[in-house]
Amino acid sequence: MTTSTGMLNLDGLYAARAREARVVGHWPDAAEGTISLAYGFAAPEKFPTDGLIAATTEVLAEDAARALNYGPTYPGLIQLIAGRLQARGIESSAERVLVTHGSSQAIGLLAQVFLDPGDVVIIEGPTFLGAVNSFREAGARLVTVNIDEHGLDPAVLEATLEALQRAGTPAKLLYTIPTFHNPSGTLMPPERRARLLALAAAHNLLILEDDAYGELYFDAPPPPSLAALDRAGVVVYIGTFSKILAPGVRIGFAHARPEIIQRLVMFKIEGGNGPYLTRVVERYCADGRLDEHITGLRQVYRQKAHVMFDALERELGDMLQYRKPDGGFFVWGRLGYGISAQALLHASQRLGVTFVPGSGFYADGQGGDTIRLAFSLQAEPAIVEGIRRLGMAARQVRAAGA
Ligand SMILES: Cc1ncc(COP(=O)(O)O)c(C=O)c1O
Incomplete structure (x- = not known):
């Protein structure tokens, strides 16, 4: 049976598990000019x-x-x-x-x-x-x-x-x-x-x-x-x-x-x-080529992480509480002053920076005041600029009392 558009009607054909499946594996693109601190993408400048x-x-x-x-x-x-x-x-x-x-x-x-x-x-x-x-x-x-x-x-x-x-x-x-x-x-x-x-x-x-x-x-x-x-x-x-x-x-x-x-x-x-x-x-x-490559990666990610730590100190101060990681790709923080991660995300996107709200890492809906920032993808100047925009967004949300 076809639909009004003349296309085969798939509704009755999907298996139950596909009808019930949640959408996964989707990577929304950041708008043009937006600095993404969202996903754990690797540093492209280090691809061998x-x-x-x-x-x-x-x-x-x-x-x-x-x-x-x-x-x-x-x-x-x-x-x-x-x-x-x-x-x-x-x-x-x-x-x-x-x-x-x-x-x-x-x-x-x-x-x-x-x-x-x-x-x-x-x-x-x-x-x-x-x-x-x-x-x-x-x-x-x-x-x-x-x-x-x-x-x-x-x-x-x-x-x-x-x-x-x-x-x-x-x-x-x-x-x-x-x-x-x-x-x-x-x-x-x-x-x-x-x-x-x-x-x-x-x-x-x-x-x-x-x-x-x-x-x-x-x-x-x-x-x-x-x-x-x-x-x-x-x-x-x-x-x-x-x-x-x-x-x-x-x-x-x-x-x-x-x-x-x-x-x-x-x-x-x-x-x-x-x-x-x-x-x-x-x-x-x-x-030994991979080991040598990994040694170089450690330096690059360490440096990017420190650039982000310094920028966070300058731009967000006590609006974000976080612990400096000793490795990996991410900074995870808790927002102060009642700032909600969703409100911050909306304000940030308007200013051209994006991140993942912490609720995206809980299966049970917690995390409304937490955020994850990836330092892995962006070049150092973009990290600095991204955190500057994030700081502006946080001040706006704080001032608006949201
Ligand atoms: C903790 C963790 N496990 C697994 C993966 C998925 O990695 P892969 O690219 O090997 O599928 C990721 C990717 O971000 C990750 O952070």
Whole structure:
């Protein structure tokens, strides 16, 4: 049956899950001239364009016939990932690694493998909702545990786990970002990491550790990851090349026990990531080149972060309370003087700067007085100008009493 426009009527054709799905994966464009401090985009000036061109040329010259035909993920890249994880104290090997289309795909596959409708997933408040959407679409019941300035507090988690247990709805999975958290920038100290692992083992809880930013510290390396400390096989570790190489390559991975990897593979039904890009990325990263590149990134993000800290001090003063992160891409702050994040966003957009209001990082509607500012994308002068505009907007909202 067609509609009045002569187009096929899709209403009766959509599957129930598509009719009920929420809109995700949409990146609204900032208006022309607007300085976006919204998304965690990588620093474009640091993309290793020449290195990637050289790697592409080499791979095609050497073996175009295999690189460009159907084929699996290049085994050399899997080895490279396992080797990098080992260098960070994680007991890894090729059968413990699955390469995916960004870490987002790994998170989606884990939701398919572990979650039935109604299963309880514990998430941090705030957290990266891009991941949480995968749990939502799997029909999970989300339980938010608020974090403090050191990330997730095991005591609060324990109380939540016990309450869920008593209610007959034990939690199945915990999604956590212990290192340079998105959005809050927090870093979980070693004692909390150890306590978290013990709790998970005692409660038969799977931990999904998202380590998108772990290598991007400013001064000192972070404590060992949960995966490096895990002796009971409770951690599934998720990593990505998005922040250390380029988001456009869409290469991420899961590291987990081999039996979990085998399950994940069953749901990666489009097959591997293919031989071409995975070969090129391996070629670029090999022989210490990626490590050298990451050393340069740390300096750039450190510098951008400090430019933002200084500008915030100057332009917002006590209108924004925040803790300086030691790595990652973001500043997370709480607005003072009753300024609402939504009102600030509207005023900011009129002045040509944008950010993400904190409510975009809570699954349960909290965060109305919080904001996230990304320093990763913009050049230093744009960060300074963006924060100047943000300061003007904050003064306007404050004066208007909104
Ligand atoms: C904490 C966290 N996890 C995962 C991702 C997604 O990364 P990918 O590009 O690998 O899908 C992001 C991206 O912003 C992130 O901040």
